[in-house]
Amino acid sequence: MNERAGTPILNVRSVSKTFGGVVRALDDVSLEVYPNEIVGVVGENGAGKTTLMKILVGVYPPDQGEWAYRGVKVPFPKNPKEAARKGISIVYQEKGVVPSLRVHQFLFLGNEDRYVGRTGLQTDRIKAHAREILKELHVQCDVDDFMHELPLSTQKMVEIAKAILSVRVEQDDENTQSVIILDEPTAPLTIEERKELLDEISGMKENTSFIFVTHIMQEVMECMDRVVVLRDGKLVGHYDMATDQVTEEDLTRVIVGKEILEHQPGAVSATARNAGVVLEAEGLAKKGSYYDISFELHRGECLGLFGPAGSGKSELIRTLAGLDGFDRGTLSIMGKEAKNREPAHIRLSRGVGYFSGDTGNELLHDWSIAKNISILNIAKVIGKIFRIIRFNAEKRMAERIVERLRIRAPNVSTPVSALSGGSKQKVTVGKWFERSPQILLLEDPTIGIDVGSRQDIFATILDMKGRGISMILVSDDSREYSTLCDSIVLMRQGKVQEIISAERLKEVVEA
Amino acid sequence: MSDKAMNQRRFFPSLGRYATTSTIMPIVATVVVIVVFQILNPAFLSYQGIVTIAYSMSYFLIAACGLTLVIMMGSFDFSVVSVMKLAALLCVMYIGKLGLLVIPFALAICAAIGFVNGVLFAKLKVPSFMATLGISVVIDGIALVLSKGFLMMMNHPGFRSIAVTFILGMPSIFYWAIGTWILCTSIAVITPFGRRTYAIGGNPKAVAISGVNVARHRIVVFVLSSLLAGLAGVLYMSQLGGGSVKIGSDMMIPLFASVVAGGTSLKGGVGGPQRTLLGVIIITWIQSGLLMVGAGRDIQVVVLGIIAIIMTIATTERGKLMRTIVK
């Protein structure tokens, strides 16, 4: 079944792309896609997967590289329509669906040219063709249904059908094989829906090839014919899943880089296990995300929620932060029970801070460093009698932070929009350092930033831990778990598998 | 204050960097306006001229300060003018029965209206301009019902003295306005409340994580806006002393233009009452100046409409509108 005979539909070689002259997103990456196969593309965030996909569909051009379509060398596409002409199309991870349209309208959105007649859109023809493709791909819905009425997995199927359609529309031969890129298609789905979608996609292999970008190891093991691994912009591995005997752990090691998993001694807080419990979860459940979660967080401990995408860790930490609610179970913070639906500001008053690496959501971009730090720490900079802001105090507080975290900025009045990504992140860490909540929830604290900034941030986080601040970490970067955490809750598919101490992380992942 | 320092450092104007444009432009515009109109009409800067301008500017500034707070927060309050009108009306109608107590009475009602606005917006998620537009229609209706047939005159020297007592050559309403302006500016710049207002305008999600009860804050700001509008209405009536209330919904444009002309951006998070003073000066001076050279109300409106559009463009930083609703 896995002969690699014949010409690949898609053959890109030596693709490189650098942004701003500094960030090397892709370095000499090559990829082939043969007919009737699913090629998995895996790698951590920032490894270059998204950049590669965007180049393939023509969002931007590569700095270097060659493209052969069915053996014939062609230039890189300049826009998605050209990419469709070269047989390739993409289903985006999110925001691809237009909820208020009916299925047939959405399927042909952007491609109605052939269906315009003198009396307007030839809706009957459109519906007929829509029915055909839905039937061909076994999609369970009616052409008149509204997109928002469909379950999420069906919506994804319709999106896939649309992508296939957009390729066929541009080709003369109706039977050409398309290459459809799926960007983490199962990310928004529940565990049951995920399985359905994967089955359907596997079933579609006869007519279509897929490039499947994912984080979820399980999907890689179950569905892919071949797998390509990217790390830091380079191609570090490619495997034929049938002939090469590769395990999940092998892949993880290649994705992450083996040495990273060594647990850093000294990060363990010797008193962690004996200190008081500051947060306790019992039987927490949220439909579609996680089930029966129980664990304890001790003072001064850093607990990692570890698992692949889809394990429920992100939803769980957001629930703990008060950004989402939970359906069942109990959560007690500092000894008091927390209601299942509480807005973030009330959680903060209980002592729970939340920090997300997505700096778009955390900082006020036009504001200065000083103001961004003080908005969270306003109590520290207002006067005793008149409760007004004392600018000197604000400035000094910010200067302390800038120095501690080695933030590179002319002064504390600089707007954060002028700072580099790493420095912005430091401002966010700094403001929480100043705030020192009893419990700090960290989500992707060092995502996408340079090594130097990452080290500075780690140092500060460890410092906070040393002061008795308890933390919970969620990340896609294994380095963070091994550097910061004392204990780790292993999660998979929404459930807790095991709670282990951090030293054992390497064993568990490799075992 | 730190932002101002930053602005001055970036003095070299690059088109589109709103920071520079919206600081320099209002100052330049004010100077130009004063010079131009002084040339056209030498009586412009006379004592009488200045007093006249003070009368037309003062209640306007008070209402504009309230509106500024809402716009700083990234929202919009269309009901300001209607509330002003209602407050003025309530004063005239009930001064006979309540005496000077009519003032807290009117203000309380205005605060209640602001509360309704805030709830509609923050809790029921009605876009602010729509909610306040609807409320303003209702209030206009109420005002019409209440005032039917009344051509009111007021005979209460105490009430009139609130606005018209002359101190150091200027009518007291002038001091009311300046005092309100100082108060609002202080709130905006040096209180945590003001910071939070800016913050919500800048990035509501980040503020929620920072421990601010965003919904409650929004409601409070709307209450403030309506309160100030009510104060403006009360003072207006005090200044007028009776007669028909000549506030029409077309006053919304000069009001809005003043806020924007001062440099407060519609996207929220920037500007503030300190800027609005300049904006009000520009706008009222233009209005009075136009009047003095014989231009009618209509031309004023055209000019102001165009100014409003231009200033909005100038203060809206490209590509950074963070609102999902505004399309």
Add this chain to the structure above:
Amino acid sequence: MNGPAKQKSSFKNAVQAVKNYPVVLIFLGLLAIFSVLYSQQFLSPINLTATLRQFVTLMLFALGPSIVMVLGSMDLSFIGIWMLGSILLWLLSPIIGPVALLVIPILGVATGFIVGVIHTKGRIPSFILTLSLLITYWGLTVVLAGGYPRSIPGYGFITARLVPRVPTPFFLSIPIVLVAVFISLRTRLGVYFSAIGSNEEGARLAGIDVDKYKILAFTISGAFTGVGSVILFKHLGGSAAVEFNLNNVVRPLVAIILGGTPLVGGSGGPHRTILGVLTFAVLYRGLHLSPLRPELIDLVVGLVLIVSIILSSRGTRMRGVDVT
């Protein structure tokens, strides 16, 4: 095809239709209430004529904005186009004759285009932009009119009575409304407008040039308002008005929202607005027949606006989108 069999009985179809168009219930309900309460006056031919007149006015004003609202934007300029167009007609009619009628649609198209461009390229929120434009046009109208309303003689053919009891503008407006409905339901444009209103990013990802279609929507809106105003100026008395009345702006908006086009767009359009206008016209006429004073009626209209906005914002509330 694979999927559940879709054999619906006609009863089920009717139920589905009502669920999709809840305003129908309101409309029928109002009809019933007023017919019972004021049967003699309400069901009289005079009232029918008055209702139709109201319908025409509201419909022609609401047509343009209802297209823009599908996009999720707001177009308040329609009153401005009507006022300025009328006064331009008054000015130019003696000079160039009946050809002057063309000025109004041209003004509408030009206005819509300019608004579209400024909105998309200048990133100005449509509400403020069109409000400012409206006020500016009003000011220009007053200037050109010299401060007084002006009577525009001639053009009697627009209102010449053809069918007893039915105002001729009603017939004239039918083709215009049909074109709008056609665009909305049967062309690519309609689908694209809904897509942009529903998920602008998704529409962009599907390859739609969002800016271009937004500009197009505003231009079309201006065109419809312009053409409608040609009928309206005569229908409303054959003169160019100089009074700015907020009610004229608010009532068509109420009608659009009542009809079921959400404030944030994504669905709805002229076909729904027809129902909304009809319902509003019936409501208004009914209220007039009641002993309520005219001022109170305006108040009721304001309340209806608020209630219908709250109800129509329910969708936004459920989606959890942050509102400004």
